[in-house]
Amino acid sequence: MKSTLADVVGVLDRLYDPSWAETWDAVGLVTGDPEQPVRRVLFAVDPMRVVVDEAIDGGFDLLVTHHPLLLKGVNSVAATTPKGRVIHDLIRSSTALHVCHTNADNANPGVSDALAAALTLQDASPLKAMPAEAMDKIVVYVPVGETHAMIDALARAGAGQIGDYDRAAWSSTGEGTFRPLDGAKPTIGQVGEVERVVEDRVEMVLPRNKRRAVVEALRRAHSYEEPAYDVFEMASLPSNRGGGRIGVLREPLKLSEFAALVAERLPRTEHGVRVSGDPERLIESVAVVGGAGDSEFERVRRAGVDAYVTADLRHHPATEARAYDEGPALVDVAHWASEWPWLKDAERLLQEGLAATGRSVETHVSTTCTDAWTLHL
Numbered sequence: 220m221k222s223t224l225a226d227v228v229g230v231l232d233r234l235y236d237p238s239w240a241e242t243w244d245a246v247g248l249v250t251g252d253p254e255q256p257v258r259r260v261l262f263a264v265d266p267m268r269v270v271v272d273e274a275i276d277g278g279f280d281l282l283v284t285h286h287p288l289l290l291k292g293v294n295s296v297a298a299t300t301p302k303g304r305v306i307h308d309l310i311r312s313s314t315a316l317h318v319c320h321t322n323a324d325n326a327n328p329g330v331s332d333a334l335a336a337a338l339t340l341q342d343a344s345p346l347k348a349m350p351a352e353a354m355d356k357i358v359v360y361v362p363v364g365e366t367h368a369m370i371d372a373l374a375r376a377g378a379g380q381i382g383d384y385d386r387a388a389w390s391s392t393g394e395g396t397f398r399p400l401d402g403a404k405p406t407i408g409q410v411g412e413v414e415r416v417v418e419d420r421v422e423m424v425l426p427r428n429k430r431r432a433v434v435e436a437l438r439r440a441h442s443y444e445e446p447a448y449d450v451f452e453m454a455s456l457p458s459n460r461g462g463g464r465i466g467v468l469r470e471p472l473k474l475s476e477f478a479a480l481v482a483e484r485l486p487r488t489e490h491g492v493r494v495s496g497d498p499e500r501l502i503e504s505v506a507v508v509g510g511a512g513d514s515e516f517e518r519v520r521r522a523g524v525d526a527y528v529t530a531d532l533r534h535h536p537a538t539e540a541r542a543y544d545e546g547p548a549l550v551d552v553a554h555w556a557s558e559w560p561w562l563k564d565a566e567r568l569l570q571e572g573l574a575a576t577g578r579s580v581e582t583h584v585s586t587t588c589t590d591a592w593t594l595h596l
Contacts, residue, residue, distance in 0.1 A: 222578045224315050225253035227260065227281060230572035231319060234565070235329070239349070239460065240322040245287045250306065251315025257281050260569070262562040263585035264555050266316060270587055271305050274314050279583070281315045283565065285323060285330070285558050288316060323561065325349055327460045328568070330509035333560040335464040337484045338507065338528065346463030346506050347518060350455045353427040358420060359437055359448040360395055362407070366419040372440035373421075377429035390419045395447070406442045424453070463508040463515060465522055471503040474526065474548050481528060481550055485560070488553035488588060489595040493532075495541055496548025502526045506547065509558045516540040519547060530554040555590040 228248055240246045249266075261279040263270045266288040274282040288302060296303045309316055324330045327345070335343040357378060361369045373379060374386040381387045395418040399405040408414030425433050430450060437448055472480065475498035482492045504524040508515055512529025513536040519527045520540065524547050527540075532551040540546055562584045573579055 220576075220578045222257045222573060222580050223253065224248075224251050224255050224257050224281060226573065226576070226578055227257050227569065227580065228253070228317055230569055230576075231283065231317060231565075234568050234572065235319040235322040235326050237322055239325040240320060244321045245290050246318050246320050246322050249288055249316040249318060250309045251281065251313075251317070255280070255313060255315065257315070257580055259581045259583070260566075261583050261585055262566050263587065263589070264558050264562065265589040266305065266318075267589045268301065268305060270585055270589060271308060271314075273585055273587060275308060275312045277583070279314060281317060281580075282309075283317050283319065283569075285318070285320060285561065287318045287320055319565065321462075323565070324462055324509065325460050327458075328564055329460075330558055330561040331462065331464040331507055333564045334507045334509045334528070334557055335466050335505075337560040338481060338505065339469055339484075340464070340466030340505055340507070341469060343464040343466035345457070345459065345461035346465050346508065346515065346522065348457035348459070348461040351458035353455065354424055354453045355427050355430055356422060356424050356451045356453055357433055357437065357448060358422050358451070359441070359446060360418045360420055361441060361446075363392060363417050363419050365440075365442060366390055366421060369421055369437070369440050370423070372436045373423050373425075373433055376425075376433045376436035378423040378425035378433045380426075381424065387423065389422045392417065392419050394418070404444055406444065427452070463506060463512070463518075465504065465506045465524060467504050468502065471501045474498050474500045474502050477502040477505075477526060478550055481552060485552055485556040486586070486588065488556050488590045489592045490553035490556070490590060491595060493551040494548065495537060495551075496526070500525070500548055502548065507557075509561065510554055513537065513540075520545075526550055528552065528557075530557040553590045553592070555588060 257280040259279045260281045261274045262283050264285045266284040296306045298304045298307045370388045379387045395416045398413045399410045474496050478494045502525045506519045506524045506527045508529040511531035513532050527547040528550040566582045
C-alpha cells in the first residue's frame, strides 16, 4: 500500500513522541503536505545544504533529520539567507523535512541506545530517566452483582491497562452502609432507613490524562444515585526513556583498547577520538550521551562508571570532571559521529512501523559527513 506523508509522520511520532522533546526544542514537520505521497525517505543527522541537495537530487520525497533546521525563531525565510534558500528549495521540489531531535534523544530505543549498541554495551539503562506516565488509581464500591460490568466499563474508558494486559483489576468484598435522606431516590433501600449492602471494592490504575473519561464512565455504569469512589494520584516513578545510557562491556578493556573500539565502531571524522585518562585503566561500565554531553558530568560521576563517551567536551568542564580521583575516563568524539548510528535504527523502526499497517517506503541513510571540522593537523 502506498504511503502518504501523514502515514510516515504518524509512525515517526509514535516512535519519537513530540511530547518527549525538551521545551526549548523545535521538532516535527518543517515542510511538506501531509497528503503528499512518500515513496523514498532519506535519513541524515543535519539538514545542511549538502544533505538537502542529496535529498532533492536523489528524488527523495522526505528528509528526516536529527537536528532542526529552524531551532531558533525566525521572522523571515527569504532566499537571501542559507536557511531561507534551503526552505525554498525543499518546497519547490516538494521535498518534505521532518525533525526528530530531543524526542529521539529521550526515546527508547533512541539516539543513545544506538550509540550504546555500536559500542557493544549491554544491559543499557537511562542515565537521566524521564518520569513514567502520570498514573492514578481509582477505587469504587459496587454491589457484588455489578462488579464485572463496572470493570468492563472502566476498562473501555482506559483503566486497567498494565503492560501487555488490559482489564486488570483487584476486588475485595465487604459491607457498605448508608441512610437515604429526604430528596434521595435510592436504588437500594428506603428514605430514612439504614441500609446494609454486600459490595465489592474495585481498584484499577489509569493514565492521569484519562481521569475525566474514567470517572464519567464510572458514574454512568453505577446503579447508585451517588456512587462512592476515590481517585488516588500514584507516586512518580522513573521510566525506561530519557537521555543517555549506562551499560557494561562484554569484557573489561584497557582505556586505550576501548578508545580504539570507539574509533572503529563510529564513522571516521577529522575530529577523531580524544581521550582523557590513564591508557592502562580497565574499563567495564560506560555512560554514553549522543551529542553534546558535558552538562551531564555530575550525573555521570554519581553513576560511578569507568568511562564516559560523548561529544563537544569543553576544556573547563572536562578538567573539573577529571579532578575527581574516582571520576570516569573521558572519550570525546565528533558530535555528528555520536548521533549517526541512530539513523540506521530510525530507518529500521520506520520500516517495521509502516509494515504493520501494510505500507512501505524505500529508505536510505546518508553517509555524507556533516561534522563541522574538515581538517586535523
